[in-house]
Amino acid sequence: MMLFSRRRIWLLIFAAILFFFYRSFQSLNSAGPVPPIPASFRWSSFKFHHPVTSMHQLPTGKPLALPRVQNTFGTESASQRTLRLTRQKAVKDAFQRCWNSYRDRAWMSDELTPVTGEHVNTFGGWGATLVDSLDTLWIMGLRAEFDEAVAAASNISFEISSLPESTTREINVFETNIRYLGGFLAAYDLSNDDRLLKKAIEVGNMLYVAFDTPNRMPITRWKPHAAARGKKQLADEHVLLAEIGSFSLEFIRLSLLTGDPKWYDAVQRIMDLLQKQQQKSKLPGMWPVVVNARAKDFTQHKDYTLGAMADSLYEYLPKTYALAGGLLPMYKDMYKASMETAIRYNLFRPMLPDEKDVLISGMVILNTDRGETVAQIRPEGQHLVCFAGGMLALGGRLIQNQTHVEKGEKLTDGCVWAYQAMPFGIMPETFYMLPCESAEHCPWDESKWRQGVARIAGLDSNKAAPAKIEALIARKRLPKGFTHIPDTRYILRPEAIESVFILYRITGRPDLLESAWAMWEAIDSNTRTELANSALGDVTLTEGKPEKSDSMESFWLGETLKYFYLIFSEPGLISLDEYVFNTEAHPLKRLLP
Structure with a gap:
């Protein structure tokens, strides 16, 4: 028998070691062979790595008689009714036009591209526009379209084995929650169609698996296929506040409808932590925009806002208090603080x-x-943060704090002003303004404004030549009052009309109807395409028309058009004393005494 030399033996040993490390590295990092997901897979039968051993139970007792939210409206005149119905019909016609184009060209896909007429899947490929529009169809009285849409939505499968990984490799749990779960729940609350509750449970069971981590904090950017194959999960160290803190309305409503407390339990674990750490953050009372879910630390980041990345957490505090009929007072306390x-x-x-x-x-x-x-303060306004006016007005009514209502009015009026000040009557995505030195007395000072424009552009405002500043203002197309507009888009957002609608229902101010109509005419005339309506690239242009960017997110039909329709409806339609809207404008029934 031939013997191996010592050198050859060492080479073989070395090769074996290399092979071992290669296979180890491959198993950890490659997208090699993975176990198949059985065709019979169901999220409802998922085997959890970290099952809950002590479940928070749903609150019991009779719901409280919370303060009335809506204004008491008088009888409208015949001319007022005719004008209102004419405006309402214009909004409904626009919705039907968009809906028919979606139905003809993008049915069951997430979105229609409103210029080219194609379809795209940006939210899991589960028909985001279809599900987001269900309650709008019902509210607008389009029963035949609603019935067809419910039948189609009933056939959407959220079981992972039937979905291509190309559209569901990683999903945004927050967006899935507010669009799909919120959409099904609201449509069920309006219609009592059991098929919709069944779909809500299906989505809820899927989302619940994202909470299967050692500390029960959810993975907000979640890989469902990996979870379905049994991969263990860890919550992330860098999570946006809104994405971890905006489950309460949908999850609690689902638990209330089904009697299953698991979704309430999932939310309560997050909210308990937020409440315990509310006064321990670097800006006590608020939470930073980025938090550490893995360490369960919601205090360390240095940026604090009601706007993007944090918005809906704050929005959900007074709304959840109302949804639960006052039986969860912690939400009221957190909102006030x-x-x-x-x-x-x-x-x-x-x-x-x-x-x-x-x-x-x-x-x-x-x-x-x-x-x-x-x-x-960084004086950056956002179209998205325009929701805050409606939130404060609603919250102020619920907790009987008139200061909140007044602040909500001024925030809403600020957004209306920003619409009116722009060339096309449409507010841009983000902009900067110059804060007043005094909130009580703030005379216009053009030289201060020009200095502010120069300063934010990086110029020495004391040394820059007036002609240079003037050229800067012209080049950046800055209306007086704006010092910088870094994002000139309008993406069909609903937040401004949302607050105008809520404030109108709360105060009855007739000028809000005129502001809403001016906003509608500006938006529809500039965003309308041959098929539907499109986001715009630049609303600061002073010549020509803004370019259409061929995008129509599902919230155009699910939120923006719904709020425009409702402000021109009779005040009893989706009363704020009976419903709360989730952050995707899906109305959920409140617990009432």
Whole structure:
């Protein structure tokens, strides 16, 4: 028998070691062979790695008689009714036009591209526009279309074995929750069609698996195929506040409808932590935009806002209090504490050429100066944060705090002002303004405004030549009052009309109807395509028309058109004393005494 030399033996050993490490590396990092998911797979029978051993139970007792939210409206005249119905019909016609184009060209896909007439899947490929539009169809009285849509939606499968990984490799749990779960729940609450509750349970069972982590904090950007194959999960260290804190309306409503407390339990674990840490953050009362779900630490980041990345957490606090009929007072307490801080630090009065007394909500950034923490306002307005006016008005009514209602009015008026000030009558996605030195007295000072424009552009406002500043204003197309517009798009957002609608229902101010109609005419005339309506690239143009970007997110039919329709409806349709809207404008029934 031939013997191996010592050198050859060592080479073989070395090769074996290399092979071992290669296979180990391959198993950890490659997309090699993976176990198949059985065709019979169901999220409802998922085997959890970290099952709940002590479940929070749903609150019991008779719901409280919470304060009335809606204004008491008088009888409208014949001419007022005719005008209102004419405007309502214009919105409904626009919806039907968009819906028919979606039905003809993008049926069962997530979105229609409104210029080219193609279809795209951006939210799992589960028919986001279809599901988002169910309750709008019902509210607008389009029963035949609703019945057809429910039949189609009933055939959507959220069981992972039937879905291509190309559209569901990673899903945004927050977006899936507010669009799909919220959409099915609202359509069920309106119609009592059991098929819709069945689909809501199916989505709820899927989303519940994202909470299967050692500390029961959810994975917000979740890989469902990996979970279905049994891969263990860890919550992330960097999570957006809105994406971890905006489950309460949908999950609690699902638990109330089914009697199964598991979704309530999942939410309660998050909210308990938020409440315990609310006064321990760097800006006590609020939570930063980025939190550590793995360490269960919601205090460390330095940026605080009511806007993007945090918005719907704050929105859900008063709404969940109302949804649960006052049986969860922690939500009321958290809302009051957070708004006390936000009103003090985040809201500012901008200096305007007409000196109108309005408010804008900005970002607070905490910095350290000589060992002291200093809160600095970044005066950036956002179309998205326009929801805050309606939130404060609603929350103020629910907890009987008139200051909140007044702040909500001024925030909403600020968004209306921003619409009216732009060339096409449409607010851009983001913009900067110059905060007033005093909220009580704020005269227009054009030289200060010009200095503000120069400063934010990185110029020395004391040395820059007036002609250079003037050229900067012209080049950036800045209406007076705006110091910078970094994002000039309009993406068919609903937040401004959302607050106008809520504030109208709460106060009955007739001028809000005229503001809503002006907004509608500006939006529809500039976004309309041959098929539907499209997002716009630049609403600051002073010549020509803004370019259409061939995008129509599902919230156009699910939110924006719904709010425009409802403000021109009779006030009893989806009363705020009977429903709360989730952040995707899906109305969920409140518990009432």
